[in-house]
Amino acid sequence: xxxxxxxxxxxxxxxxxxxxxxxxxxVTSAAIRYRHAAREPEADTTWSSRGWLNTALRPxxxxxxxxxxxxxxxxxxxxxxxxGPGLSGTxxxxxxxxxxxxxxxxxxxxxxxxxxxxxxxxxxxQRSQQANPLVIVRIEADGQPVHITxxxxxxxxxxxxxxxxxxxxxxxxxxxVVLASDEFxxxxxxxxxxxxxxxDAHVLEVSL
Amino acid sequence: xxxxxxxxxIEMAVGGNExxxxxxxxxxxxxxxxxxxxxxxxxxDAEDIAQNVMMQLAxxxxxxxxxxxxxxxxxxxxTINAAKDAYRRKQSRKNNEGRYANDSDVHSSNSAAExxxxxxxxxxxxxxxxxxxxEAVFLVFCEGMNHAExxxxxxxxxxTISWRVHSARKKLKVWAxx
Numbered sequence: 001x002x003x004x005x006x007x008x009x010x011x012x013x014x015x016x017x018x019x020x021x022x023x024x025x026x027v028t029s030a031a032i033r034y035r036h037a038a039r040e041p042e043a044d045t046t047w048s049s050r051g052w053l054n055t056a057l058r059p060x061x062x063x064x065x066x067x068x069x070x071x072x073x074x075x076x077x078x079x080x081x082x083x084g085p086g087l088s089g090t091x092x093x094x095x096x097x098x099x100x101x102x103x104x105x106x107x108x109x110x111x112x113x114x115x116x117x118x119x120x121x122x123x124x125x126q127r128s129q130q131a132n133p134l135v136i137v138r139i140e141a142d143g144q145p146v147h148i149t150x151x152x153x154x155x156x157x158x159x160x161x162x163x164x165x166x167x168x169x170x171x172x173x174x175x176x177v178v179l180a181s182d183e184f185x186x187x188x189x190x191x192x193x194x195x196x197x198x199x200d201a202h203v204l205e206v207s208l
Numbered sequence: 209x210x211x212x213x214x215x216x217x218i219e220m221a222v223g224g225n226e227x228x229x230x231x232x233x234x235x236x237x238x239x240x241x242x243x244x245x246x247x248x249x250x251x252x253d254a255e256d257i258a259q260n261v262m263m264q265l266a267x268x269x270x271x272x273x274x275x276x277x278x279x280x281x282x283x284x285x286x287t288i289n290a291a292k293d294a295y296r297r298k299q300s301r302k303n304n305e306g307r308y309a310n311d312s313d314v315h316s317s318n319s320a321a322e323x324x325x326x327x328x329x330x331x332x333x334x335x336x337x338x339x340x341x342x343e344a345v346f347l348v349f350c351e352g353m354n355h356a357e358x359x360x361x362x363x364x365x366x367x368t369i370s371w372r373v374h375s376a377r378k379k380l381k382v383w384a385x386x
Binding site: 015016017018022023025026027029030031033034035037117118119159162 | 221226229230233234237238241242245246251254255258259260262263264265266267269270297
């Protein structure tokens with residue numbers, strides 16, 4: 001087979017142009033990420049199940065980094081009162097990122113989903129219920145963590161463990177979080193679901 | 209801002225200039241999207257890959273070292289890797305769901321269906337190749353690079369690219385006859 005024959009087989013039609021809405025989404029998401037990139041790696045270590053924290057000295061480094069992170073974010077959060085008492089560095093980061101997107105998309109924002117360094121913004125279809133508590137959800141399937149920040153009362157579709165999952169995020173009168181999906185259920189802090197699944201969730205004591 | 213070179217924008221972005229970073233993203237997101245589209249043949253997937261790549265750029269721009277790689281070479285490498293990851297995730301999802309979502313996309317009746325079908329067939333042919341051979345063939349024949357340029361993006365010797373293209377060509381010759 002000659003190069004020309006191979007080129008002929010692999011000849012591709014032109015790719016379509018990137019439309020304006022997609023371009024805006026890409027640029028805006030990247031800009032938000034850029035703004036937070038300097039402090040995210042420290043938060044990521046508490047989110048992920050990476051093994052590097054297990055070595056002898058790294059827990060001390062992580063503790064020092066977390067302390068720096070909390071102090072840094074305390075003084076640099078944009079907009080909103082995301083400085084509630086007792087918040088972990090991860091919660092502060094999640095609240096700050098959610099607040100950024102909320103300022104852009106207002107009532108359209110339903111959830112911010114983070115996985116593998118990607119951030120998906122779930123928009124539209126159902127008004128954000130800002131009177132409800134803001135909830136942080138962490139779900140792990142086959143070692144792959146997914147982090148969701150959303151107001152309770154939302155139903156969102158997202159990918160967990162390679163499958164599309166419809167997830168209801170609810171809170172009880174006692175501010176306990178209930179997660180319900182076809183795959184698993186988290187209620188009273190107990191997870192009912194298949195092997196390889198782990199989930200925890202809590203209300204974020206903060207107003208945006 | 210438009211007249212600044214990539215290098216100048218990177219320098220400013222490394223220094224914390226968000227406008228410079230946005231300009232860099234705006235300048236290159238079309239190219240990233242098109243490379244991703246040619247790899248995966250699905251517009252929505254290509255948009256997601258482009259977003260993923262630009263997120264990675266946001267994470268890594270402050271540590272970018274121009275002396276180690278040209279910016280566009282680096283961007284190509286990240287795009288190809290992101291496209292490969294997205295493809296693997298999609299395959300995993302397809303296996304879980306027991307169906308091929310792409311097929312329904314392709315068979316949908318719209319004005320671009322024929323073009324999409326052709327793109328899909330090309331992608332399917334490439335998909336039969338081992339990852340590294342697919343990557344080499346994609347860069348050389350779909351992106352029109354010479355072996356040295358492809359080697360810089362993949363991070364291997366030029367002769368390795370030549371060998372992978374040779375090996376892929378033999379396989380494609382057999383499959384094309386089927």
